[in-house]
Amino acid sequence: MSLENGLIRPEIFQKLFEESPIGVELYDAEGKLVRVNRACLDIFGVDSASDVKGFDLFGDPNVSEEVKSKLRKGETARYESAFDFEKVKDLGLYATRKNGTIHIDVMITPIFSGDGGPFLGYMAQVQDITARKLAEMEAVSGRELWERTFEAVGEGVFIVDERNTLLQCNEAFAHLVGRPREELLGLKCHQIVHGSGSPPEFCAAHRALRERRRVHEVLYESYLGKHLELNASLVEGIEGGGTLIVHTLRDVSEREEAQRALKESEERLRDIFDNTSDLIQSVDPEGRFLYVNRAWRETLGYTEEEAKELVLWDIVHPASMDHCRESFERVMAGETLGGVEAVFMSKNGDGIMVEGNISCRFGDGRPLGTRAIFRDITQRKLAEYELARFADEIARSNRELENFAYIASHDLQEPLRMVISYLQLLERRYGDKLGSEAHDYIDFAVDGASRMKAMIEGLLAYSRVGTRxxxxxxxxxxxxxxxxxxxxxxxxxxxxxxxxxxxxxxxxxxxxxxxxxxxxxxxxxxxxxxxxxxxxxxxxxxxxxxxxxxxxxxxxxxxxxxxxxxxxxxxxxxxxxxxxxxxxxxxxxxxxxxxxxxxxxxxxxxxxxxxxxxxxxxxxxxxx
CATH class of the missing domain: 3.30.565.10 (Histidine kinase-like ATPase, C-terminal domain)
Known part of the structure; x- marks a missing residue:
């Protein structure tokens, strides 16, 4: 049952939905926007519903994590917020014809089909409360409100004129540059921030004036010894026809240092991964490769560009397909698997036997991608096969040899017994007719035959131990x-x-x-x-x-x-x-x-x- 037709009759739903003076958004169970009415499009300055269809509720930076957490728990969430259209444009979320900031009141309710029925999605009701907020703000003295707001901002804020002269700044800016506010007023901005006698080429105020737009940049300022995030916006139409440039300045040294350290760490890990002989791969929930290391590419015969076009099942041998799909599903469900054996296929069709460990990385309770380290065990498996085959051959040969020894020793006893018997009979019947030398020969022959009989009996006993x-x-x-x-x-x-x-x-x-x-x-x-x-x-x-x-x-x-x-x-x-x-x-x-x-x-x-x-x-x- 869909979100639209699971509640009331379709024609009634359509009329109520489109004619509602309140903005209404319908999201599916994954948080993707599927329907939006005209009132809501007008609030956000969007021309067509197709421009925002598929918009991700949980990827909206204007929705707090607290609200998202409530929604994931199936709870209704209501909040008021300032909605910044500049941020929407900077992030490229969707096309809007509006500028500046509005205030909105939003209530988002999870929707279920009947009592205890399946979860269908979310309904968001949106109202523009900008006029109400402005009315509330007008109750406070304009000057007092401006000053209190100016000082309450956590970032450094300063205002310069077209000649780059500092007209006003808050305490946060004075603290950031390390000088009392009284010393800063009237100085040139480039003297304070850059320590130079004239504006540098990359001066944000000059760029904003020249390009007539808002300027945003992150730079390292050696004069202050800090990484700074700077925004410069024009305020035009000032009494007398002048233009002011309002700046916000934030010290992002810790963030930049963390990003630098992270980048170095990633480069070190990539270097390690690319220099190991093991095959390392990462695969998203749809089976697309997110990363493969050099050993993986060289073993399977693909270039880095070719690997990006592959999915996991392209490299799995048909003999391992069922096993690999089962393992993939188990890992996506949260299991960590060790000692997994599989057969991959190289680009030229050769089978490659591998063994390794697989786990999955999760975010917000959802699988983001597998992490797997495999080792090429093709030669080891071939050696094991040859060793097993050789052992079988040796065992078979030994059995045949033991059977031969048993049969041979058993069959030799009868003729040997006959030789001894006839020699002894010869000595008894004709002993008085034979000389002493003949008697010695008969004794030697009987002794040799007896010793041979003892050896045959020993050989027979030896073979019986193996065959019995x-x-x-x-x-x-x-x-x-x-x-x-x-x-x-x-x-x-x-x-x-x-x-x-x-x-x-x-x-x-x-x-x-x-x-x-x-x-x-x-x-x-x-x-x-x-x-x-x-x-x-x-x-x-x-x-x-x-x-x-x-x-x-x-x-x-x-x-x-x-x-x-x-x-x-x-x-x-x-x-x-x-x-x-x-x-x-x-x-x-x-x-x-x-x-x-x-x-x-x-x-x-x-x-x-x-x-x-x-x-x-x-x-x-x-x-x-």
């Missing part, structure tokens, strides 16, 4: 160690080993693999012993969210340069005559630990034993 499904469950390491000691009972008895342990925890893990892990480490400690019987101690401690286990022995120790190598498959540090084994045990232990998301390492010194450490994440484990 993990079954993590609460595993009691006390029970695991007890089972390991039973499995190694014969080796412990033969070596005279003594194995002790601290209290061990319950951890989340695959119990079968953990038994294999502890058994490999303890059997190694028994095997690689010195002259003394093995002394082995197992312990565990909590550190930074994981359990650190240790298996300490008094064995032969390990050289520093060998401490990493011993965890590689088939790596041996001793001959088979010194110590039996396949070189798979520690590699198997490492693989089991890594499948449990842990790590394994050794601290050792030759002749002083070794301590093997491995970690298992807590994952809810508890001490048994």
């Amino acid at each position: 499904e993990m079954k993590p469950a609460p595993a009691d390491c006390e029970e695991i160690l007890r089972e390991v000691l039973e499995n190694l009972g014969l080796a412990i008895e033969d070596s005279g080993a003594r194995i002790t342990h601290d209290r061990l925890p319950v951890v989340m893990g695959d119990e079968v693999q953990l038994v294999q892990l502890f058994q490999n480490l303890i059997s190694n400690a028994i095997k690689f012993r010195g002259e003394e019987p093995p002394r082995i101690h197992v312990s565990a401690s909590q550190q930074n969210g994981e359990w650190i286990f240790s298996v300490r022995d008094n064995g032969i120790g390990i050289e520093a340069q060998q401490r990493e190598r011993i965890f590689d498959i088939f790596q041996r540090l001793h001959t088979r005559e010194e110590y039996q084994g396949t070189g798979i045990g520690l590699a198997l232990a490492k693989k089991i630990v890594e499948r449990h998301h842990g790590r394994i390492w050794v601290v050792s010194e030759p002749g002083h034993g070794s301590t093997f450490y491995f970690s298992i994440p807590e994952q809810g484990g508890e001490t048994a």
Whole structure:
């Protein structure tokens, strides 16, 4: 429902509106002027309603912020004010045939459709009360009123004649130039303000006389050491045919200094923005670019002039369009978004992946524009993609290799078993017919085949760790160690080993693999012993969210340069005559630990034993 036809019948509304002796203005819900009657046009000296249609109520400098605040709250506001037509002309608000100042009485009322209905806009009733104000002023002595007004003005006011002689000034002017008023009367204006013997070329009084118009300027006057805002207006028709020039003078040094500082700050920020490698942009609520920095232009391939013609959606890749529109709406609603990823399109059509933060600047509760800082992450994303693809390839290759090792080692056992069986059968049946040298050859062959069988079995066990499904469950390491000691009972008895342990925890893990892990480490400690019987101690401690286990022995120790190598498959540090084994045990232990998301390492010194450490994440484990 519109503001015009939402109240009464259209023909009645039209007649009342046009024939009202009071000026009436109708504004829409955004404060834009949509209708104005003839009485109102006459008050403001406007010829046609089309000249003011769309005028912004909230942008009118003659309406105070207090009144605007009431209107935004839905309250009626009434006020009287002096309406300055010169200001209207200076600001270029609209064309008017009137000059000077009038006094107006204005009442602005928010309009709603029915009780509790939607908000339609505002109706302003305007009356010219200049005659009433003049009548009120005439009640006061003209001379007294003039003097009181002259002194009450906050700005410096002074009057000179056509010869630039100061005839009158107020106390504010005397204070501004730093001299008593009595000393100033009769002096030349240029002597007081400019400190010169003759009027300078830019003298406002001379310009006003020469051009026959009001002069306004802001200048820095070195004589007074101040920034001054000066207005000079002619008063003609004085008795005797003379002309006076009335000046107002204001010290705007603080304002000018603030503006200079602001300009320098803006230049510094622009310099910073234009020298950063990040892409910085500002977009208005309609999506038009307000600002883009140099990195943005260079990355997307647009000139500064071209960027001004773009809207946000021109640079968004279709794949990111929905996501970007949603983000834009959320930011316009007041959210601040971080880590936003999107794909932009450069001028030549290349996709550019970016990541950044977006916020919105507000004024009077309305969004003015977004502020966004993006970083080009195209190369990073491509590297991540390649890394992920490479990791998938490695994982697939490892799975294939493990499957191959498992299948190969499994299939090799049967022919190898046959070789050993037939060699032993040959020795049993024909042993009395063979010489001692033939018996040695058969022993060598059986020994080599047996060692190969042990290596194949080790390789099979190693591949099973990678291919066998993990079954993590609460595993009691006390029970695991007890089972390991039973499995190694014969080796412990033969070596005279003594194995002790601290209290061990319950951890989340695959119990079968953990038994294999502890058994490999303890059997190694028994095997690689010195002259003394093995002394082995197992312990565990909590550190930074994981359990650190240790298996300490008094064995032969390990050289520093060998401490990493011993965890590689088939790596041996001793001959088979010194110590039996396949070189798979520690590699198997490492693989089991890594499948449990842990790590394994050794601290050792030759002749002083070794301590093997491995970690298992807590994952809810508890001490048994």
